[in-house]
Amino acid sequence: TQVNLLVNTILATSQGPGAVSWLNYAFRLMQFPIGIFGVSLASATLPRVSLQWANRDIEGVARTLTQSLKSGFAINMPASAGLAFLGYPIIELIFQYGRFRVEDTQATATALAMYSVGLVAYSVVKVLVPACYALGNTRLPVLSSIFAVAVTIVLNLIMVKPFGYWGLALGTSLAAILNAVVLLGGI
Numbered sequence: 001t002q003v004n005l006l007v008n009t010i011l012a013t014s015q016g017p018g019a020v021s022w023l024n025y026a027f028r029l030m031q032f033p034i035g036i037f038g039v040s041l042a043s044a045t046l047p048r049v050s051l052q053w054a055n056r057d058i059e060g061v062a063r064t065l066t067q068s069l070k071s072g073f074a075i076n077m078p079a080s081a082g083l084a085f086l087g088y089p090i091i092e093l094i095f096q097y098g099r100f101r102v103e104d105t106q107a108t109a110t111a112l113a114m115y116s117v118g119l120v121a122y123s124v125v126k127v128l129v130p131a132c133y134a135l136g137n138t139r140l141p142v143l144s145s146i147f148a149v150a151v152t153i154v155l156n157l158i159m160v161k162p163f164g165y166w167g168l169a170l171g172t173s174l175a176a177i178l179n180a181v182v183l184l185g186g187i
Helices: 002-015 019-054 058-095 102-116 119-134 139-163 165-186
Strands: none
Touching: 002 019, 002 139, 002 165, 019 058, 019 102, 019 119, 019 165, 058 102, 058 119, 102 165, 119 139, 119 165, 139 165
């Protein structure tokens, strides 16, 4: 995540005044449901998966991970839609005062909508990475993360020209989706 933010920040500097701030504000707002729901699910799942794995209860591990992922989808799909469609009034309420103008609210809302495309994937990653470590599979999350960073860089380089700053948010979301798919396929 930190490498992706750095890449986005560097590329956003070429998109004119405000682009770096719009992306940062949008990303912080997207982190709210991830922090509440994704991290909570991961924290609740990890001890159970670890115990089941230690007891060689493979079916239990599968059930626990499936249930956690279903819960993540059930919570984060509406959160993603909410951020995408209600981003403007949320941003207006929180940020629009002083030098933060209506144009900044609209630009941040657009970036938030693009980041929200990957919200569910970020939560899936938050659940699966610790589960991989609990299962003794340390290689998969590392390789998946490296792959996701590479894909983010490539997508963002491709998407920044035609779409501008919000192409960076969309590229980051698409890379998060690929990261989640790789983890799901490898676990």
